[in-house]
Amino acid sequence: MKQYGWGLPLAASSYAGSIDFGIYLIHAVMILIFVIWGVFFTYLLIKYRKKTGVSAERDETHGVFKSLIPDLIVMVFEIVLIAVYAIPVWSKIKIDTPASGNVNTVAIEAQQWSWNIHYPGPDGKFGKTESKYVHFSNPIGLDYNDPAAKDDIVIANELHLPVNEPTVIELTSMDVIHSLFIPEFRLKQDAVPGMKIPVWVKPTKIGTFEISCAQLCGMAHSFMRGKVVVQSRADYDAWLKSHEPQAAQPVSASEAF
Amino acid sequence: MSQDSHSSSKPFYRYFFSTDHKVIGLLYTITALFFLLCGFMLMLVMRWQLAFPGSPIPFLGRILSPNLAPNGVMTPDFYNALGAMHGTIMVFLGIVPLGVGGFGNYVLPLQIGAEDMAFPRLNLASYWFFLLGGLLMLSSFIMPGGAAQSGWTSYPPLAIINPGQTVWLFAMVMLITSSLLGAVNFLVTSFNMRAMGMKLSRLPIFVWAQIVTAFLLLLAFPPLEAASVLQLMDRIAHTSFYLPQGLVILGMRHIASGGGQPLLWQHLFWFLAHPEVYVLLLPAMGIVSEILANNTRKPLHGYNVIVGSMISIGILAFVVWAHHMFISGMSAVLSDFFLVTTMIISVPSVAILTSFVFSLRGGSIRFTTPMLFALAFLPMFGIGGLTGLPLGLTVTDIYLHDTYYIIGHFHYIVVPGSLLALMGGVYYWFPKWFGRKMNDTLGKWHFWTSLICMNGVFFPMFIQGLAGQDRRYYDPMAALHSVPTQPLHVVSSVFAGLLFLSQIPFIYNFFYSIRHGEKTDDNPWQATTLDWACPSPPPHGNFTKPIHVYHGPYEYSPVGHKADWIPQNEEILA
Ligand code: HEM
Numbered sequence: 001m002k003q004y005g006w007g008l009p010l011a012a013s014s015y016a017g018s019i020d021f022g023i024y025l026i027h028a029v030m031i032l033i034f035v036i037w038g039v040f041f042t043y044l045l046i047k048y049r050k051k052t053g054v055s056a057e058r059d060e061t062h063g064v065f066k067s068l069i070p071d072l073i074v075m076v077f078e079i080v081l082i083a084v085y086a087i088p089v090w091s092k093i094k095i096d097t098p099a100s101g102n103v104n105t106v107a108i109e110a111q112q113w114s115w116n117i118h119y120p121g122p123d124g125k126f127g128k129t130e131s132k133y134v135h136f137s138n139p140i141g142l143d144y145n146d147p148a149a150k151d152d153i154v155i156a157n158e159l160h161l162p163v164n165e166p167t168v169i170e171l172t173s174m175d176v177i178h179s180l181f182i183p184e185f186r187l188k189q190d191a192v193p194g195m196k197i198p199v200w201v202k203p204t205k206i207g208t209f210e211i212s213c214a215q216l217c218g219m220a221h222s223f224m225r226g227k228v229v230v231q232s233r234a235d236y237d238a239w240l241k242s243h244e245p246q247a248a249q250p251v252s253a254s255e256a257f
Numbered sequence: 258m259s260q261d262s263h264s265s266s267k268p269f270y271r272y273f274f275s276t277d278h279k280v281i282g283l284l285y286t287i288t289a290l291f292f293l294l295c296g297f298m299l300m301l302v303m304r305w306q307l308a309f310p311g312s313p314i315p316f317l318g319r320i321l322s323p324n325l326a327p328n329g330v331m332t333p334d335f336y337n338a339l340g341a342m343h344g345t346i347m348v349f350l351g352i353v354p355l356g357v358g359g360f361g362n363y364v365l366p367l368q369i370g371a372e373d374m375a376f377p378r379l380n381l382a383s384y385w386f387f388l389l390g391g392l393l394m395l396s397s398f399i400m401p402g403g404a405a406q407s408g409w410t411s412y413p414p415l416a417i418i419n420p421g422q423t424v425w426l427f428a429m430v431m432l433i434t435s436s437l438l439g440a441v442n443f444l445v446t447s448f449n450m451r452a453m454g455m456k457l458s459r460l461p462i463f464v465w466a467q468i469v470t471a472f473l474l475l476l477a478f479p480p481l482e483a484a485s486v487l488q489l490m491d492r493i494a495h496t497s498f499y500l501p502q503g504l505v506i507l508g509m510r511h512i513a514s515g516g517g518q519p520l521l522w523q524h525l526f527w528f529l530a531h532p533e534v535y536v537l538l539l540p541a542m543g544i545v546s547e548i549l550a551n552n553t554r555k556p557l558h559g560y561n562v563i564v565g566s567m568i569s570i571g572i573l574a575f576v577v578w579a580h581h582m583f584i585s586g587m588s589a590v591l592s593d594f595f596l597v598t599t600m601i602i603s604v605p606s607v608a609i610l611t612s613f614v615f616s617l618r619g620g621s622i623r624f625t626t627p628m629l630f631a632l633a634f635l636p637m638f639g640i641g642g643l644t645g646l647p648l649g650l651t652v653t654d655i656y657l658h659d660t661y662y663i664i665g666h667f668h669y670i671v672v673p674g675s676l677l678a679l680m681g682g683v684y685y686w687f688p689k690w691f692g693r694k695m696n697d698t699l700g701k702w703h704f705w706t707s708l709i710c711m712n713g714v715f716f717p718m719f720i721q722g723l724a725g726q727d728r729r730y731y732d733p734m735a736a737l738h739s740v741p742t743q744p745l746h747v748v749s750s751v752f753a754g755l756l757f758l759s760q761i762p763f764i765y766n767f768f769y770s771i772r773h774g775e776k777t778d779d780n781p782w783q784a785t786t787l788d789w790a791c792p793s794p795p796p797h798g799n800f801t802k803p804i805h806v807y808h809g810p811y812e813y814s815p816v817g818h819k820a821d822w823i824p825q826n827e828e829i830l831a
């Protein structure tokens with residue numbers, strides 16, 4: 001299957017299928033309703049066009065109830081959609097997020113106009129960050145006095161993920177609101193400054209995908225791109241290993257400014 | 258008191274300071290049509306960039322300042338400014354003033370049999386706040402810092418750090434004030450100035466639509482006015498209602514003290530802006546009701562259902578706002594609540610649409626020019642409404658949110674939906690305004706070309722949205738997933754250009770017919786409502802004889818009556 005074309009992109013996460021199912025189903029029903037409705041509408045326009053000598057007949061005899069039947073059908077369809085589809089699937093994707101730490105976890109700090117991907121390193125713990133340490137060599141302001149920070153890896157615009165494992169992404173922003181959009185995963189979540197929002201994804205295909213920013217974030221909004229590299233667990237570990245910092249250089253606040 | 262301003266002989270005073278609701282209504286109509294044209298032209302410039310990213314804009318490119326378009330190629334900041342201003346102008350300076358200020362002001366007092374609005378001077382103040390707010394908004398393009406560039410939604414922190422936003426906020430405060438003054442006036446007028454016998458159950462649907470709209474404006478705008486003032490303070494007084502601690506902007510620590518919440522703005526904004534969607538829609542539905550009843554020559558099917566649905570929409574509109582925020586970071590559990598309310602609000606909308614369709618049954622349909630516009634509203638609003646379904650459903654919205662799908666969806670509601678109906682309203686009430694008709698041949702040309710072009714502009718956006726194309730993108734080719742559907746941007750832009758051309762017959766027809774159109778009598782459509790029971794155009798004070806109402810609004814084709822309509826004020830002696 002082609003990655004991008006006319007229509008939905010390749011589906012590459014565990015829940016992409018359920019989202020696509022909804023999109024296809026609703027569109028099928030929408031088209032069906034519109035066609036039936038359109039035929040009826042056209043029929044009425046032709047049948048009841050003005051004819052000389054024939055006056056309009058008032059329809060006091062047709063009950064109002066009959067005209068509410070389409071409404072009832074729509075209502076039933078919507079109730080079923082909500083109950084068996086929207087609420088359970090939404091819970092699975094957005095509410096029942098695995099606790100970070102129990103599964104593979106990365107953090108993303110968005111900024112104008114790049115994605116800082118932050119891996120916790122071998123200790124599995126994210127170092128503290130503080131705005132006063134931000135520096136072009138330390139884009140997210142890691143506090144190197146914190147022992148947990150020493151092995152952390154920070155890389156711009158390149159998100160590596162192991163395949164077939166859930167990963168939790170802790171999303172935040174340093175400046176304005178951005179939105180992490182990975183079309184192949186059907187994943188979208190705003191990154192809001194001052195908030196840490198966890199999202200999870202389980203990639204199901206090895207490959208390279210795209211990160212888009214989906215929330216207007218200023219001048220270079222459309223150029224705020226990143227890539228996602230989904231690898232086997234072994235390749236992912238090897239990649240992490242090769243990016244571990246050799247010896248962490250602490251940057252003090254006075255140096256940073 | 259309103260008399261003296263009217264008897265003033267200087268034309269400027271007579272037109273711009275008249276307190277007569279009809280003069281104000283026409284001023285609103287013409288001003289709003291002018292702003293709509295401005296907003297449309299901004300979009301044409303953007304459509305060039307979307308179709309041919311990075312190539313110099315023809316003609317305009319050479320005259321634009323190099324700050325905005327070096328070598329004729331627009332900058333991202335200018336693109337964002339055009340986008341934000343397009344949205345703002347179309348919503349707040351175009352459709353709402355046309356539907357409420359224009360049609361509402363002119364037609365509502367006539368339809369209830371009143372001499373004027375309850376507060377004529379407030380009405381004039383409302384127009385002036387609108388005009389000055391609108392001109393201020395437009396003038397921001399030539400102010401230092403330029404126009405606002407944070408979208409019509411103006412989410413902080415972006416809106417607080419971006420240039421241009423201060424003027425936007427000042428202008429918004431004026432526009433909101435204008436709408437609030439208007440809303441109070443409409444409500445008091447509708448409830449207190451009705452003619453004898455004009456019971457609520459005899460009000461034309463148009464009036465009901467305006468009443469619900471006025472309630473929406475009155476209750477939804479104050480929070481946005483307050484929210485805008487807070488945002489203004491964040492910009493100019495360094496408060497931080499919307500700014501959290503520790504922001505680092507392009508490597509610099511931001512000086513605000515922090516402690517604020519960016520999502521607070523979104524809640525306050527959408528608390529207005531969802532009801533606003535119905536403010537864009539309800540007046541159009543009111544117009545469609547009048548035109549449908551008149552041209553099917555039978556009563557509307559389900560008057561009570563339509564009125565009841567409009568009122569329920571008016572109430573429910575206040576509890577659906579956060580469906581715009583499913584992925585904003587708001588509690589995901591809360592989303593389930595807004596999912597349910599959103600699905601509930603679709604029920605009355607469907608009821609209105611089905612009532613309209615059933616109104617055709619048994620009719621004797623005259624395909625007049627206004628009728629064509631009203632009929633086209635039905636399927637177009639249908640498309641807009643149906644495509645709202647996957648956006649209102651939390652799960653599918655994850656993928657579709659902030660893509661071109663949503664742009665397609667709301668434009669279908671607002672352009673081939675509301676705007677088309679409003680244009681139909683112009684053709685319908687033109688004889689009332691000027692005692693002359695607009696030309697039918699030009700009108701039909703205008704209708705068919707507009708309808709086709711609008712679909713040509715907006716339908717491709719659904720396909721782009723499904724392919725994942727992000728909205729508000731200066732360079733649509735920057736995203737790999739948008740490249741395959743890029744040709745659709747060209748299609749859309751070509752149709753936008755043609756849409757512009759198809760407005761020329763309308764503009765010409767409008768101004769030509771004011772003086773040279775075919776003369777009509779007072780009630781050329783043989784309509785039942787009171788707006789046609791006075792001379793066309795109505796004199797100051799509107800009615801030449803006392804009005805007493807005896808019937809419901811749509812007594813068409815009554816059994817055993819020789820004419821096929823009975824005016825609301827005609828007493829039938831048994
Ligand atoms: C008739 C011609 C129109 C065309 C060709 C058009 C086209 C567009 C396009 C392509 C966008 C997306 C821009 C982007 O994502 O960068 C847009 C945005 C928008 N349009 Fe229109 N539009 C038209 C009329 C209207 C009308 C009548 C309204 C009235 C409500 C309207 C309201 C908006 C709003 C609110 C936005 C969002 C602006 C933002 O992102 O901040 N448009 N329009």
Ligand SMILES: [Cu+2]
Pocket residue numbers: 113177178179213214215216217221224
């Ligand atoms: Cu961004």
Ligand SMILES: [Cu+2]
Pocket residue numbers: 530531534577578580581
């Ligand atoms: Cu809404």
